[in-house]
Amino acid sequence: MKITVFNGSPRAEKGNTHIMVEEFLSGAKEAGAETENIFLVKNNIKHCLGCYNCWIQTPGECIIKDDMKELLSKFIETDIVVFATPLYVDNVSGIMKNFMDRLIPVLDPYFKKDENGECRHTNRYNKSPKIVVISNSGFPEQSHFQVLQLLFRRIAKNMQSEVIGEIYRGGGPILGNKMLLLTPFIHNYKKCLHKAGKEIVENLKLSDETIQKLEKPIIPDEQYISGANKSWDKTLAKIKDKL
Numbered sequence: 001m002k003i004t005v006f007n008g009s010p011r012a013e014k015g016n017t018h019i020m021v022e023e024f025l026s027g028a029k030e031a032g033a034e035t036e037n038i039f040l041v042k043n044n045i046k047h048c049l050g051c052y053n054c055w056i057q058t059p060g061e062c063i064i065k066d067d068m069k070e071l072l073s074k075f076i077e078t079d080i081v082v083f084a085t086p087l088y089v090d091n092v093s094g095i096m097k098n099f100m101d102r103l104i105p106v107l108d109p110y111f112k113k114d115e116n117g118e119c120r121h122t123n124r125y126n127k128s129p130k131i132v133v134i135s136n137s138g139f140p141e142q143s144h145f146q147v148l149q150l151l152f153r154r155i156a157k158n159m160q161s162e163v164i165g166e167i168y169r170g171g172g173p174i175l176g177n178k179m180l181l182l183t184p185f186i187h188n189y190k191k192c193l194h195k196a197g198k199e200i201v202e203n204l205k206l207s208d209e210t211i212q213k214l215e216k217p218i219i220p221d222e223q224y225i226s227g228a229n230k231s232w233d234k235t236l237a238k239i240k241d242k243l
């Protein structure tokens, strides 16, 4: 089984999204999956031109000559795709959105009503990778991922696929915090991510127990908020000193 991560954080290896992805992939590898971790920011991905040439002149292929050609084949060939993105303005990052727009060549132009009576395009290929979503946000509450939850469910329908796992972490910046006091809490959360990676490979879903653990705050929201505000105080004071 092949799992391919497309990470849409501009912070790449330094990102909180990457901390989540690393743990998830280590579990997936342990369960025997072949994995690939792609940082979209390191690729040249131009935005979609809306010309529909990928449906007309060169079916299945975009006319733009950039890295998307290779990324598209990786997307088509993988069994499980992980859309990994920081939450930006309640949505995916711009880098991720550009990438998602450029996946349109996997569909063909024809309209067809699905089982809910809603129009979709048919899929050009016989198979579509199953979808896992990994995201983190600056605000601590899990409710900030409402848009992403709906978005990826609809994307799965558009692609005749399914979302088999969603891992959302409010207050993601805590994952990179080196304070000794926080280490055991972060360690426990990372263990859950590792287990989630294993479960996805072994069962193509997350267990209720793992979902419950992943949804719990790493530390209480109030503690996170006061820590975040103190850290902003410090950062802004340093800047003031320099001015």
Ligand SMILES: Cc1cc2nc3c(=O)[nH]c(=O)nc-3n(C[C@H](O)[C@H](O)[C@H](O)COP(=O)(O)O)c2cc1C
Pocket: 009, 010, 011, 014, 015, 016, 017, 018, 085, 086, 087, 088, 089, 090, 091, 136, 137, 138, 139, 140, 144, 172, 173
């Ligand atoms: C442009 C921008 C928009 C953001 N929008 C939100 C948001 O709507 N809600 C939120 O909780 N955090 C938001 N954040 C915070 C990021 O989600 C957070 O810092 C996250 O940890 C970044 O992940 P990364 O390190 O993998 O890039 C935003 C950050 C940036 C730079």
